[in-house]
Amino acid sequence: MNAPGFFSVVGVVLAKDLRTELRSKQTLMTMAMFGLVLTFVFAFGFVADPATNKKVLPGALWASLLFTGTLGVGRTFAREAELGAFAALVLSPADRAAVLLGKMLGNLAMSIVVMVLVVPLLALMLRVDITATAAIIALQLLLGALGFAVVGTPLAVMAVNARFAEVLLPIVVFPLVTPVLIAGVKGTGIALGTTIGEDAWGWVQFIAAFDVAFGVGGLFLFERMVTE
């Protein structure tokens, strides 16, 4: 039997996850609800005069991405673990890196949906007009969400083995995605004109470099990670 091609496996895993998610909407709903709650937390915590709001928005956006992303990433292999399907997934002749990539993209898709809800809502509540810079902020958040997914997904796979996994995962993932957080908050601040600095593109490239480095590294290491 021929092993299926790399990208067809990626597609199959991604399609399967999205389909089950669209049917149950478990993870997506909890993430979205948490995002909604967070916007209120940030709004009540930080709303002040318009100038301050504008300065607060980048931090609030990126914090929401990280917090909601943690929920999604933590559920990556939850369904497989519950039904014992993880062993089958690992034992299948499919390329394991392809399985991981499918999972990463699934987490990315989830983060995108949540951010599409959260970003306009936060901008509305903090009364910051982001329409002029929406494109670059969207690009930054997209790359940032990818960075979070490529670091968080492989660690979430490993966290299944640990006690207190749901508590340990953010402790482990947040320090590792700090470069993305620094670059994202700075870049968005520059885009909104609240942070002095070079053009926002430098930070976009920085996040892209992070995504490539840790994405490739994670896919490369995954084979070694899941082998018992």
Added chain:
Amino acid sequence: MKPFPIATALSAIGLFAAHWLAFDFVPMERTMGAVQRIFYFHVPSAWLCYLGFLMCFVGSVGYLWTRRSRWDLFALASAEVGLIFGFIVLITGPLWARPAWGAWWRWEPRLVSMALMVLIFCAYWVLRSYGGSGEGVKRFAAILGVFGAPNIVFVHLAVRKWRGTHPDQVVSRSNSDMRIALYSVLAILLVVFVLLVVQRYRIHKNAFRVRALRRRLSRMGAM
């Protein structure tokens, strides 16, 4: 003669010597004054902290590829000792910065990357202490050890896109006494470092053995 008591005695005497070197032997620095003397501990500790985390990286890679527990124990012991030296850096740094910069902390590449590195290895330590001791947790920790090292590079680059105020050279290269003191303290702390890593390695190895024996006993129905 066993090497271990000798090394312990040497490092104990060495630590006294290190204090003499830093507080009496070296001349007073002209612009910074007495506060500069903290660098004879700060700088070597930072180097040893990096060394510890580099060793953790190597041990983690070794464990992922060979799955031999000695690599895992090596990574764990190195991370623990590296963490101790990291805390020394993070405590001595602000003590100097307060009089010299007028602030305990600055958002500066080397400070932030050191703090983040300590944070990552705190997470490593928390994981090892509370996450259980199964094989899966060791792999989890190894991934963290492998991901942690390149991460520091990114943090450093990110913060450098702002600008730096960290002094590059606090020990004059032209003053030979200062140089002698710095490298002597480094050598002394290196002995302490190696001693601690070896000791932690042995402790973890014994704990590992005890657990294995206990499992065997309980399988035999004796416990």
